Amino acid sequence: MRFLTAVIPPFTACYKAESPYLKLAAKRENMKIYDVSLPVREGMAVYEGNPAPRMEFVKRMPERGANESLLTLGAHTGTHMDAGLHCMIGGWRVHELDLRRVVGKCRVLDLTSVKFGCGIGEKELRRFGVKKGEIIVLKTRNSARGFARFEPDFVHVSLDGAEYLVKRGIAAVGIDSLGIQKFHSGNMKVHEVFLRKKIPVFEGLNLKGVPAGRYLFVGLPLKLEVEAAPARVILVRGKL
Ligand SMILES: [Zn+2]
Numbered sequence: 088m089r090f091l092t093a094v095i096p097p098f099t100a101c102y103k104a105e106s107p108y109l110k111l112a113a114k115r116e117n118m119k120i121y122d123v124s125l126p127v128r129e130g131m132a133v134y135e136g137n138p139a140p141r142m143e144f145v146k147r148m149p150e151r152g153a154n155e156s157l158l159t160l161g162a163h164t165g166t167h168m169d170a171g172l173h174c175m176i177g178g179w180r181v182h183e184l185d186l187r188r189v190v191g192k193c194r195v196l197d198l199t200s201v202k203f204g205c206g207i208g209e210k211e212l213r214r215f216g217v218k219k220g221e222i223i224v225l226k227t228r229n230s231a232r233g234f235a236r237f238e239p240d241f242v243h244v245s246l247d248g249a250e251y252l253v254k255r256g257i258a259a260v261g262i263d264s265l266g267i268q269k270f271h272s273g274n275m276k277v278h279e280v281f282l283r284k285k286i287p288v289f290e291g292l293n294l295k296g297v298p299a300g301r302y303l304f305v306g307l308p309l310k311l312e313v314e315a316a317p318a319r320v321i322l323v324r325g326k327l
Pocket residue numbers: 163167168169265266290315
């Protein structure tokens with residue numbers, strides 16, 4: 088009897104050893120994940136003037152032993168992140184991104200009242216009480232309209248809106264349009280306001296069906312050494 092207790096730990100000890108995994112599993116069930124990334128496919132809408140994505144098999148089964156594709160994509164295809172080099176000569180590139188900026192507390196702000204063709208300014212943002220370190224995601228009526236076509240009158244961020252968010256000390260910004268600034272604005276000022284401060288800009292987020300509120304944001308662009316990269320972005324709800 089004495090021998091057995093020494094070799095086989097009592098039940099409570101076993102339970103304790105397993106409990107972190109059980110807790111994790113329970114939390115996973117309560118977790119809701121919104122995938123706000125656009126699927127990348129041939130024929131998808133891209134920002135006007137950007138290259139259309141091409142996908143072709145270079146090996147195909149059953150003729151060959153595996154399926155392998157060649158992708159031809161613009162760096163700003165679908166859901167993506169812009170880095171400093173997009174608007175500044177010698178600016179920072181995607182692989183230099185501080186990942187602490189793109190994983191963390193986030194707030195989806197409801198800006199669906201802003202009309203097409205209009206910009207989100209300080210006036211629209213002030214009421215939300217944006218806090219330092221927040222990742223701010225701007226939900227507009229762009230998401231409800233969808234992403235089947237490029238629509239030049241998309242809701243965007245105006246210069247004073249960008250300046251306000253930077254002043255508040257946000258960690259990152261995202262919007263549900265393929266561009267964050269007004270179409271054909273003739274400059275890159277809105278981008279520059281964010282990117283000069285190393286604030287990553289996510290574009291092409293599909294926020295249809297995503298309620299305004301607090302989330303855990305995870306947005307990971309491919310580690311490309313260029314000015315932008317496609318990203319998988321998720322919003323996680325529930326206590327972790
Ligand atoms: Zn872009």
